[in-house]
Amino acid sequence: MKDYGTILVVDDNPAILTAARICLGGVFGKVITLASPESILATMNQERVDVVLLDMNFTLGVNSGQDGLLWLRSIHKRHPDVPVVLVTAYADIKLAVRGLKDGAADFVTKPWDNAELVRTLKDAIDKSKEIVPLEEVEAEHVRRVVEKCHGNISKAAEMLGITRQTLYAKIKK
Amino acid sequence: MKDYGTILVVDDNPAILTAARICLGGVFGKVITLASPESILATMNQERVDVVLLDMNFTLGVNSGQDGLLWLRSIHKRHPDVPVVLVTAYADIKLAVRGLKDGAADFVTKPWDNAELVRTLKDAIDKSKEIVPLEEVEAEHVRRVVEKCHGNISKAAEMLGITRQTLYAKIKK
DNA sequence: CCGATAGTGTATGATTTTTAGACACTCTTG
DNA sequence: CAAGAGTGTCTAAAAATCATACACTATCGG
Numbered sequence: 001m002k003d004y005g006t007i008l009v010v011d012d013n014p015a016i017l018t019a020a021r022i023c024l025g026g027v028f029g030k031v032i033t034l035a036s037p038e039s040i041l042a043t044m045n046q047e048r049v050d051v052v053l054l055d056m057n058f059t060l061g062v063n064s065g066q067d068g069l070l071w072l073r074s075i076h077k078r079h080p081d082v083p084v085v086l087v088t089a090y091a092d093i094k095l096a097v098r099g100l101k102d103g104a105a106d107f108v109t110k111p112w113d114n115a116e117l118v119r120t121l122k123d124a125i126d127k128s129k130e131i132v133p134l135e136e137v138e139a140e141h142v143r144r145v146v147e148k149c150h151g152n153i154s155k156a157a158e159m160l161g162i163t164r165q166t167l168y169a170k171i172k173k
Numbered sequence: 174m175k176d177y178g179t180i181l182v183v184d185d186n187p188a189i190l191t192a193a194r195i196c197l198g199g200v201f202g203k204v205i206t207l208a209s210p211e212s213i214l215a216t217m218n219q220e221r222v223d224v225v226l227l228d229m230n231f232t233l234g235v236n237s238g239q240d241g242l243l244w245l246r247s248i249h250k251r252h253p254d255v256p257v258v259l260v261t262a263y264a265d266i267k268l269a270v271r272g273l274k275d276g277a278a279d280f281v282t283k284p285w286d287n288a289e290l291v292r293t294l295k296d297a298i299d300k301s302k303e304i305v306p307l308e309e310v311e312a313e314h315v316r317r318v319v320e321k322c323h324g325n326i327s328k329a330a331e332m333l334g335i336t337r338q339t340l341y342a343k344i345k346k
Numbered sequence: 347c348c349g350a351t352a353g354t355g356t357a358t359g360a361t362t363t364t365t366a367g368a369c370a371c372t373c374t375t376g
Numbered sequence: 377c378a379a380g381a382g383t384g385t386c387t388a389a390a391a392a393t394c395a396t397a398c399a400c401t402a403t404c405g406g
Contacts, residue, residue, distance in 0.1 A: 048323075080317065080320065081317060081320050081321050092266070093265070093266050093269050093280065093282060096266050096269050096270055097269055097273065097279065097280045100270065100273045100274075101273075101279075106270065106274075107266065107270045109266060128321075129321070131318055131321060131332040131333075132314070133332070133333055133334035134311065134314060134315065134333040134334055134335055135334055137310065137311070137314045138307065138310070138311060141305075141307060141310045142307065144253065144254060145304055147253065147254050148254050148301075148302070148304060150221075152381095152382075153382075153383075153384095154381080154382055154383080155382095159304040159306070160304075160306055160307040161306035161307055161308055162307055162364080162365090163364065163365055163366080164382095164383090164384095165364080165365075165366095165384095165385085165386095166363080166364055166365075168383095168384080168385090169363075169364085325352095325353075326353080326354075326355095327352080327353055327354080328353095335393080335394095336393065336394060336395080337353095337354090337355095338355095338356085338357095338393080338394080338395095339392080339393055339394080341355080341356090342392075342393085347406105348405105348406090349404105349405095349406090350403100350404090350405090350406105351402100351403085351404085351405105352401105352402085352403085352404105353400105353401080353402080353403100354399100354400080354401075354402095355398105355399090355400085355401105356397100356398085356399090356400105357396100357397080357398085358395105358396085358397085359394100359395095359396095360393105360394080360395085360396105361392100361393080361394070361395095362391100362392080362393070362394080363390100363391080363392065363393080364389105364390080364391070364392080365388100365389080365390070365391080366387105366388095366389085366390095367386105367387090367388100368385105368386085368387085369384105369385085369386080370383100370384090370385090371382100371383075371384080371385105372381105372382080372383075372384100373380100373381085373382075373383095374379105374380090374381085374382100375378100375379090375380090375381105376377105376378095376379090376380105
């Protein structure tokens with residue numbers, strides 16, 4: 001059961017961290033908890049982390065979530081392939097949208113449902129682990145660009161930076 | 174100024190549609206309004222639409238947004254490259270997250286700020302129009318997979334479906 | 347300590363893909 | 377109708393990719 005690796009939980013509320021340890025201990029091989037986000041990057045450099053559960057509100061009284069977004073970007077910059085699930089007590093829709101567009105894997109609200117949280121985290125990890133063959137990525141991208149050019153092969157080829165003949169070959173395949 | 178093409182606005186409130194026509198008429202070359210979502214696909218087949226502004230709550234009294242998500246998926250299935258911006262009067266964070274994960278370009282809440290709405294729509298269109306060269310997509314994907322395999326070149330090459338030597342060449346480049 | 351296993355870095359020649367350039371054809375539009 | 381843009385196809389040269397191979401290093405269990 002404990003095959004979902006290492007999770008890093010960051011929250012300035014010790015009670016939440018304790019709850020997380022108990023709730024997630026049965027699912028993850030290792031649960032690392034941090035009360036302050038300053039040491040996130042240091043921790044991630046020392047330890048291989050599979051997923052981060054990041055609280056958005058660190059500065060008491062300032063609940064704009066800016067801090068959380070900042071840390072999200074820092075994590076994403078250094079570790080682009082580690083999924084980050086955001087947590088907030090305040091169901092701020094703008095914050096959620098910003099977070100997801102900034103690269104968060106998902107978004108949950110406090111108080112959370114344990115089963116749902118675990119499912120969300122598992123999904124995030126599974127999705128981050130899935131690897132697509134190069135050929136498939138290429139085919140998909142070619143398809144989209146041709147679509148975007150509304151079937152104009154010449155223009156699509158130019159945008160893609162390849163020859164028209166090569167594009168024909170790739171479409172056929 | 175009217176170079177942002179055609180927008181399709183779908184909302185069951187006629188007042189909203191009128192407001193949209195006035196507000197968006199100065200920005201979009203053509204503003205098509207629909208009071209019911211049933212004819213979305215038919216409309217999009219006849220007319221080239223550059224962006225869709227889709228209300229999430231059609232069934233009065235049932236505000237789960239399920240209808241909106243359903244229509245979003247229909248649009249996305251037939252026209253994967255037309256950005257869809259979702260609208261809701263109820264700041265339901267779960268709905269927003271679901272919508273974005275289902276492929277929506279962005280999410281705005283009623284009542285909207287006109288300037289912000291226009292900016293959101295423009296961003297969605299600009300982003301949908303940008304085309305990345307094939308080489309760049311390939312390089313990016315290769316980088317991510319090698320990262321995911323924690324530097325194990327052999328495994329990364331296998332996952333990508335290419336030879337180890339070819340991967341070396343691609344990394345060097 | 348040894349052998350097995352897995353990974354690295356590099357090389358070679360055969361095979362495949364991509365490219366540049368060209369040709370004839372079909373549209374659309376002024 | 378003439379011009380411009382796009383299509384579909386061909387050839388030969390250039391480039392990329394492949395299978396295979398060899399020597400080397402690192403790790404791990406017996």
